[in-house]
Amino acid sequence: MNYIAVVLRKISDNLRKMPDILKKHKKVIIPLVVVLIAITALFNIASKSEDINNSDLSETKDVSEKVNVETLRVSKDTLTDTANYSGVIVPSSTVNVLSTISGDVNKKYYEVGERVNKESVLFDMDTEDILDSVNIAEVTAANAKNAVEKAKIALNNASHDYDVNAQLFDAGVIAKNTFDNIKTTYELAKLSLQDAENAYKVAETQLSMNRKTLQDASVKSPIKGVVLESNVNENAFLSAGTIAYVIINLDVINIEVNVTEDIINTIRLGDSVDVKIASVSEEYFKGNVINISPGANSDGTFKVKIEVLNSDNLLKSGMFAEVDFVKNYLENVLTVPVNSVLSENGQNYVYIVEDGIAKKMAVKLGFDHGDNIEILDGLSENMLVVTKGQQYVSDGLAVVDVTEVNQ
Template sequence: MKKLIFIALAVIILGALGFQLYRKIGKKPGAERQQNQPPVAVVAAPVERVVLQDIGEFSGSLSPNAQFVVSPKLGGKLEKLHVDVGDTVDKDDLIAELEDEEAAQQVEQAKAELEVARASLEDSQNTLLLAEREHERVKALHEKQIASDAELDRIEAERRAAGARSRVSLAQIKQKEAALRAAEVRLSYTKIRATWNRGEGSRLIGERFADEGALLKPNDPIVSVLDIDTLTAVVQVIERDYPRVYEGQRAIVTSDLFPDREFEAIVASVSPILKEYARQAEVRVEVRNPGRILKPGMFVRVQIEYARKEGVQAIPVDALIQRNGERGVFFIDEDQQHARFIPVKVGLIHGGRAEILEPQLSGMVVTLGQHLLQNGSPITLSGESGGVQPQNPGDTGSGAKSPGGASR
């Protein structure tokens, strides 16, 4: 029994000595490694105050702001076409002329019929005047009992008939005047003009559908007229972004044909309906087209600005890293020899920059090489790093407030 107790005590003592020796041997090289670890070469960039935008990016095609087809109201031979594709036209410019011999003849005939009606009116009015005078004479004789009742009745009947013929002639005058106006309108229809109600600027001939000498029917197309001073880009917005788009919203349009130019635009209309099969809504964006360099049918990219923040704290997106389930950055200490991992709360991300909501930082963050770092690792800055920003007077020695925001 004593032997077993002795053996147990010996095992316990040896175990304790071994554990202490293990701690001593294991700790010493680790500490030496922490102190003797070679610095990691990293690239860093400063925390900046910038303007950030939350932008939705879409693609679509351009269409004219206004487009219509010029057509004749009458059928006939196309005698003269005054414009061609690409020509500029103003409001009420003459586009084409139809053969007008028949219409002109109808005008002349209507004028002649009007003259006949006027002559007939003059004759009926003279007859009415004579009938009224005769009626007055017979009436006076009847009062003197010289004229009989039958003769007075006959004269009164003739007077009423003359009055009726005069009214008929007057109505015929109005009828013939209306016929003349109709004939003149038909004649004017042989002169085909470009007319529109909205806008006073010039427009372009987009297409030509007929040639001189062609026999046209009413409403046959001759040319199309386009308004491209302002174009319309039609894009499809998904359900998630739909509540963020509204009329009057600012937008920017770019084209592969003009990669260095941005065209100002504005959201003109938002469809109240989302298509069931795609869960998308149609949004129309009006694009200013200075110099008319953009053309209908071009493929364009549309950026709609959802939100805009000025003076926000931002860092390069490349500085963000995930460690132990947290999103953060490696912040460089004042001595520029060590980097510490700091969890951050991220806001807007755009144009390669990320908004840092929490904590407030001032200094440099690692943008390249952070995957080789641990908290407190020694570092050396490469020549590609940006300059160090001065520390804010109220900041701690690390240049950052305590990280209190949750990462996302």
């Protein structure tokens, strides 16, 4: 009311200064002003009341609001303690393909990087001279074979004459010198057959060698793989014994790693290991231990060879790999997700949920597996541990478990 009186007084003072025409309407204007002031005052009071009510509602809402969390039951699991070592990929097999004959290269079929199958022809040597040698050897062998047949016939005849005349000689029908000549003919026939057979064997051997040379003129890959090196050119001379191609097998690759003595005795042949080649994939490849060196290298480490299937041929020789060897298995231990564990003033703790209320639990940690961590003390199996939203939870706070809703 004092506020309104002051306002009216100021209006009255101002009206005294106004022209006479306004003074004549003073009785009308003053009530209007009073009404306007009253409305304004009521509006201000209502606004303040609404602000107070809104503030009260906000405070009430904050007090009654529950925090949404997700949980996971504490369970027993098996954790593995691993040791990580770096290694280099090498082919599971490397073959040097040599030329066994000298001559000009007639045709080349594969270049570096191309895949070959076992028995694929890599290149052909010029065979003109070789074919001539084969033809001559075939004729020689055929003649030698005919000579053997003739020698057999001659021996058969000489043997028959010898048998008949031996009886005549025993009966005294023919003279000794006559029988001796027949006997000599028989012995010579046997020697002739032996010589013919030896000559035939030599001819057959030479023919086989020439045919083998003709076969070797088509040089084939002894394994399925990829061409790593090619040292031949068409129409160029190639000497016998030259490494013409190098073929590697990458369908199965090996990884060679050098491990320290503190882990070598925990590794066994056939052990399964996880292999990561970061340049190829973030996913792990499965490998198996196929060889363990019985002796140390000059630096005191031990070489271990891992075999990995490479059916997609994504893994290349020379790539770097990381291998995880399992040092120890921790079986039947309580575990929780690593991200559920909080720390304050050096004390590790988690929140569990009991009857909709968050409860702070101090825990003693064990082996950290990366995703899960061992709980040595502080929790029991089947407790509900908060895994999401724990940063917004405090001891005794009401929470809503939305795990099933979010799944």
